[in-house]
Amino acid sequence: MMTLSFLILPLLSSVATAAPVAADLSVHAKVVYTATGERVENARVSISDGKIVAITPGVDARDGETSVLAITPGMIDLSAHATMGSRSVEETTEIRPGFRVANTLDVFSKSWERHLYSGVTTVMVHPYDNNCIGGLSVVLKTGGAENIAARTIKADAALRGALGDQPSQRNHPAFGRPTDFYSRRPTTRMGVEWEWRKAMYDALYAEGQIDSDTAILRRALSGELTIFAQAWATQDIRTICYLKEEMAREGHPNMRIIVDAAAEAWREPGLLVRTKTGVILPPYEHEGRTEDNAFFALSSAKQLVDLGVAVALSSHTAAGPGATLGSQAGFAQRGGLSFAEALAAVTTTPARMAGVENRVGTIEAGKDADLALWNGTPFELTSRVVGVVLDGKMVLDPR
Amino acid sequence: MNQQLFPTLFGALVALSLASAASAQAGDSNIVIKAGKVITNAGETIENGTIVIQNGRITAVGQGIEYPWNAEVKEYPGSVAFPGFVEAHSSRGMDRANENIDVAAFLNVKDSIDPVSFYFEDALRAGVTTINVQQGDECVVGGMGYIVKPTGMTVEEMTVRPNSGLAMSATPKRGKSRATQAQSLREVFSGLQRYLEDTVGDKRQGLDHATREALYQGREADEETAKGRSMAGSTWKVDGLELIPRWEIDEKQAPLLKIVEGNQRMFVFCDSAQAVALALEVATDNGFLHRTSLVLEGTSWKAADMIAxxxxxxxxxxxxxxRERDPVSGEMIETFVPKVFQDKGVRFALRGGSTASKGLWYQAALCVGYGLTRDQALAATTTTSADLIGLGDRIGSLEVGKDGNVVIFSGDPLSVKSFVEFVVIEGELVYDRSNDTRVLHLDTGAQPENTAPHDPNADFKPHGKAEVPDDDGSDTDAGENEEEHEEDEESDADDKHDDDKENEDK
Incomplete structure (x- = not known):
C-alpha cells in the first residue's frame, strides 16, 4: 500500500506540475550546497521539465543568467503554520484520525507565499492541535498550481496528534467545573494520555467489520503511517515514547513516531535513541522558553544529532523576518551544529521523515527543481533568500 | 594675612596629594586589548590591532602600537574587538515603566531603574555597553531619561550620563482617544504659556508671594528688578520672565520651559503616520524640533518623507x-522599515529585541540581509545611537579620547554563530562568558552548580548528553511526572504574574 502510493503519487503530481513549466532554466551560484555532502563552487544548476538535470561545476555565469552567491535545496518545514481559519478545529471528538487537513487548506491563503519566499518549498501541514488525535497531515509544495491536489506531494502523509496541555485547553467551560454531560473531555494531561491509549487499544482489539478510523489507527500501529505527535515538555515526550514501547509489547514493534515541537527532547536523548524516535525542533524564540513551560536549550539540535537522533528544524508559528526556517538553521549552528548538519536538518532529514526524499531535499539530477537562492552565506541573518525556484519555475526572481 | 593664607595653602597641599593618589590609582588601571581584528566603526578595520585604555579612556588604537610597561595586557588573537552596541531608547530595566500622571516631566527614571534587573545582565551578554533608559510610552510628557552602563549594583555606579532627555508621546495613552492625546499635548504648552504669563502678571501687580510676604511683615517690597533670565526659545516667548528668578518657577512647569527654550533633548513616541504629524506639529510650534528624535512604531514609517x-x-x-494587506487586492505587502529611512536619507537608530539572542546584533544583521551595508547597519546600532542620546563624542566607536568600551566577539559581531566573550566598560572587565553561569544553562540546559535555576519554578536537572537511561522503559517515572506537574501549575501562576507585569510595562 505504502509503496504503491509512492509510485503513483509522484507520477500524478509530476503530470500536474509539468504543465506550467514550459522553458528550460539554469541558475548559477558561487557555491551550490547540494545537501548530498557536496559543496560545489562556481556551479550551474540546469533544469528541464521541472526537474534538475545537471550540476556543472567550475563554470562562469552566462550573460543574462541568474547568478547568486549561494544555492541550497528548497527547504522543507515539517511543522508549517498555514492559515485555516478559526473554524477549522474539529471540536466534536478527541480522536478523529480520518479527517484530512488537506480538505481545509486554502490555496489562495497568503501564508503560502510567506513560506515560499523565505525559501521553504515543501511543507507538511497538520490539523490544529486541539484534539488528541486530529487527523491526517499532508505534504505539499508551497506554490505552483492554484489547486491543493496538484501541489500535494504526499496525501495522508502522517497521522497527527498532540500531547500535553493543548488538547485539553479548550475543554473547560467558561465558568464552573466541567461536571456536566455537555463538557468535552479530557480536561487534564492524564486525560489526554488516556485518550491516546484508549484509541490505540480500541484499534488493537476491534473485531469484525472495522471502521475507517480504526483502519487508519491500525496503519499507524503497523508503522505504515508515521505518527507526528506534538509534545513540548519532557513528560509528554516520555508519554509518547512509552506508548510506542507499550505497543511494541502488544505485538506492534514497527510503529513510527516523530515528536513535533520537541522543545525538551535534549532531556531525554537516550529514550529517543532507544525508541528510534525522530524530532522536529521548535523555533528558537524567547531565550528557549516555549509553550507548556518547556525549556528549549540552544544546543538541543547539536546534542541530539551527536547521539544519532534524527533532527528536523521548523518555524512552527514563528513570524518576523528573523523567524524563518533558514534562520532556525542559523540558530542551530549558534548551538554548535555544523553547517552541513544544519543544512540536513532543513532538507534531507525532513524529506526522509515525511517520506518524500525521492523527490525533494537535495540538488541532484532527477530531483524536483526546488531551489533557494541566497545573497550570502545561507542561514546567516545577514543573508536572505532572494530568489526561489519551484518545480523548475523562477517564482521569486532575485533581479 | 598669614592666618588667611595658611588654610589655603593647607587646602592646596591636601588637594595635591589627593590628586597624585588618584593618578597613581589610575596608572594601575592601564589596560591593553589585543585582538585578531578590531572593528573601530571609524574608518578601516584593523587586523591584529591593539587598543590602549588609560583611566577608562582610549588613548591609542592601531597596529603594533606601543603601550605603558605596567599595562595589563589582554590578548584575544582569534577574536574580534568591537566598540559595543548602544541602545538609544529602552523602557526595560525599570520597575514599572509608566506613570499615571499625564505630564510627569518632573520625574526621573533614575528612581525606577532596577540595577539587578535581568535585562541588564542580558544586555551584557548581547554586547550592549550603553543604554538610554526612558519612561514607557504611556504618557503625554514622561519623566527624564537616564543613560547607564549595564553593570553595577546602584544607579550611581551604572551612570554614564544623567538626564538624557524627556519622553513624550504623540500616541494615545491608555484610555485616551487620539483627539484627547493631541489636545493634552498642545495643552501642555498653552498651559505653560498661561502659567508664565500669570506669574509675570502677578509679579508686576505685586500679587506674587514674595511681595505679599514683605507687605505682611511690614517691609518694603523689593524693587521690580530683573532677577532671572528672559525667556529664550525660537517660537513663542513670554515677556518679563526676567522678573522671575528661575527657582520660583513651579517644579512641574520648569522642565517644560526648558523644552520650549530648546534646552532639552526630546524623544517623542509615535505609533502611526498621524502621530508623526502631531509630533512634528507640536515640536515645530514649540521650538524643540531641532532637539527631537522620533521613536517610531507601526505605520509611522509612512510619514518618512515628512520626517526627511x-x-x-x-x-x-x-x-x-x-506587513499589511492591500485593502483592494488582498496582496501581502512587506516593507523593511530601516531601508525606507536609509533611502530617504533620514538618520536612524535601532532598538534591540527582547532577549540577548534578538539583541541589537540581530537587528543589525537583519538590516544587512535586507540590503543595507554593514557600515549602515553598524552605525544604526552604535554611532548614530550615541549621537541621538548626546554621547557621540564619548561612545560608539573605538577612537582616541572615547570611553574604553570594548566588546570581544568570538567572530563577526553580526554572525549568528558569534558570541560575546568579554565586555570591557570604561577599562574594566565586566563580563566574561566563561564565568557566565546562565550561559551554560541557556546553551545546554545543564544547571551549573551552586546557582539558582533560570526559572526558579522549574526544577532543571543536570543532564549530560552521554546519559542514557538503563531501564527497559517499563518504569514510567510516575513519581517524577507527578512532581513536574505540580511545578507546572506553580510556574503557570508565575507566568501569569509576569504577563501582568509586562502588560503594565507597556
Missing part, C-alpha cells in the same frame, strides 16, 4: 518588517 523634510532623526522599534 524636517530633518528629524528616528529610533526604530524592534519589529523591522511592516
Amino acid at each position: 523634510q524636517r530633518g528629524v532623526p528616528v529610533i526604530l522599534s524592534e519589529s523591522l518588517m511592516y
Whole structure:
C-alpha cells in the first residue's frame, strides 16, 4: 500500500506540475550546497521539465543568467503554520484520525507565499492541535498550481496528534467545573494520555467489520503511517515514547513516531535513541522558553544529532523576518551544529521523515527543481533568500 | 594675612596629594586589548590591532602600537574587538515603566531603574555597553531619561550620563482617544504659556508671594528688578520672565520651559503616520524640533518623507518588517522599515529585541540581509545611537579620547554563530562568558552548580548528553511526572504574574 502510493503519487503530481513549466532554466551560484555532502563552487544548476538535470561545476555565469552567491535545496518545514481559519478545529471528538487537513487548506491563503519566499518549498501541514488525535497531515509544495491536489506531494502523509496541555485547553467551560454531560473531555494531561491509549487499544482489539478510523489507527500501529505527535515538555515526550514501547509489547514493534515541537527532547536523548524516535525542533524564540513551560536549550539540535537522533528544524508559528526556517538553521549552528548538519536538518532529514526524499531535499539530477537562492552565506541573518525556484519555475526572481 | 593664607595653602597641599593618589590609582588601571581584528566603526578595520585604555579612556588604537610597561595586557588573537552596541531608547530595566500622571516631566527614571534587573545582565551578554533608559510610552510628557552602563549594583555606579532627555508621546495613552492625546499635548504648552504669563502678571501687580510676604511683615517690597533670565526659545516667548528668578518657577512647569527654550533633548513616541504629524506639529510650534528624535512604531514609517523634510532623526522599534494587506487586492505587502529611512536619507537608530539572542546584533544583521551595508547597519546600532542620546563624542566607536568600551566577539559581531566573550566598560572587565553561569544553562540546559535555576519554578536537572537511561522503559517515572506537574501549575501562576507585569510595562 505504502509503496504503491509512492509510485503513483509522484507520477500524478509530476503530470500536474509539468504543465506550467514550459522553458528550460539554469541558475548559477558561487557555491551550490547540494545537501548530498557536496559543496560545489562556481556551479550551474540546469533544469528541464521541472526537474534538475545537471550540476556543472567550475563554470562562469552566462550573460543574462541568474547568478547568486549561494544555492541550497528548497527547504522543507515539517511543522508549517498555514492559515485555516478559526473554524477549522474539529471540536466534536478527541480522536478523529480520518479527517484530512488537506480538505481545509486554502490555496489562495497568503501564508503560502510567506513560506515560499523565505525559501521553504515543501511543507507538511497538520490539523490544529486541539484534539488528541486530529487527523491526517499532508505534504505539499508551497506554490505552483492554484489547486491543493496538484501541489500535494504526499496525501495522508502522517497521522497527527498532540500531547500535553493543548488538547485539553479548550475543554473547560467558561465558568464552573466541567461536571456536566455537555463538557468535552479530557480536561487534564492524564486525560489526554488516556485518550491516546484508549484509541490505540480500541484499534488493537476491534473485531469484525472495522471502521475507517480504526483502519487508519491500525496503519499507524503497523508503522505504515508515521505518527507526528506534538509534545513540548519532557513528560509528554516520555508519554509518547512509552506508548510506542507499550505497543511494541502488544505485538506492534514497527510503529513510527516523530515528536513535533520537541522543545525538551535534549532531556531525554537516550529514550529517543532507544525508541528510534525522530524530532522536529521548535523555533528558537524567547531565550528557549516555549509553550507548556518547556525549556528549549540552544544546543538541543547539536546534542541530539551527536547521539544519532534524527533532527528536523521548523518555524512552527514563528513570524518576523528573523523567524524563518533558514534562520532556525542559523540558530542551530549558534548551538554548535555544523553547517552541513544544519543544512540536513532543513532538507534531507525532513524529506526522509515525511517520506518524500525521492523527490525533494537535495540538488541532484532527477530531483524536483526546488531551489533557494541566497545573497550570502545561507542561514546567516545577514543573508536572505532572494530568489526561489519551484518545480523548475523562477517564482521569486532575485533581479 | 598669614592666618588667611595658611588654610589655603593647607587646602592646596591636601588637594595635591589627593590628586597624585588618584593618578597613581589610575596608572594601575592601564589596560591593553589585543585582538585578531578590531572593528573601530571609524574608518578601516584593523587586523591584529591593539587598543590602549588609560583611566577608562582610549588613548591609542592601531597596529603594533606601543603601550605603558605596567599595562595589563589582554590578548584575544582569534577574536574580534568591537566598540559595543548602544541602545538609544529602552523602557526595560525599570520597575514599572509608566506613570499615571499625564505630564510627569518632573520625574526621573533614575528612581525606577532596577540595577539587578535581568535585562541588564542580558544586555551584557548581547554586547550592549550603553543604554538610554526612558519612561514607557504611556504618557503625554514622561519623566527624564537616564543613560547607564549595564553593570553595577546602584544607579550611581551604572551612570554614564544623567538626564538624557524627556519622553513624550504623540500616541494615545491608555484610555485616551487620539483627539484627547493631541489636545493634552498642545495643552501642555498653552498651559505653560498661561502659567508664565500669570506669574509675570502677578509679579508686576505685586500679587506674587514674595511681595505679599514683605507687605505682611511690614517691609518694603523689593524693587521690580530683573532677577532671572528672559525667556529664550525660537517660537513663542513670554515677556518679563526676567522678573522671575528661575527657582520660583513651579517644579512641574520648569522642565517644560526648558523644552520650549530648546534646552532639552526630546524623544517623542509615535505609533502611526498621524502621530508623526502631531509630533512634528507640536515640536515645530514649540521650538524643540531641532532637539527631537522620533521613536517610531507601526505605520509611522509612512510619514518618512515628512520626517526627511524636517530633518528629524528616528529610533526604530524592534519589529523591522511592516506587513499589511492591500485593502483592494488582498496582496501581502512587506516593507523593511530601516531601508525606507536609509533611502530617504533620514538618520536612524535601532532598538534591540527582547532577549540577548534578538539583541541589537540581530537587528543589525537583519538590516544587512535586507540590503543595507554593514557600515549602515553598524552605525544604526552604535554611532548614530550615541549621537541621538548626546554621547557621540564619548561612545560608539573605538577612537582616541572615547570611553574604553570594548566588546570581544568570538567572530563577526553580526554572525549568528558569534558570541560575546568579554565586555570591557570604561577599562574594566565586566563580563566574561566563561564565568557566565546562565550561559551554560541557556546553551545546554545543564544547571551549573551552586546557582539558582533560570526559572526558579522549574526544577532543571543536570543532564549530560552521554546519559542514557538503563531501564527497559517499563518504569514510567510516575513519581517524577507527578512532581513536574505540580511545578507546572506553580510556574503557570508565575507566568501569569509576569504577563501582568509586562502588560503594565507597556
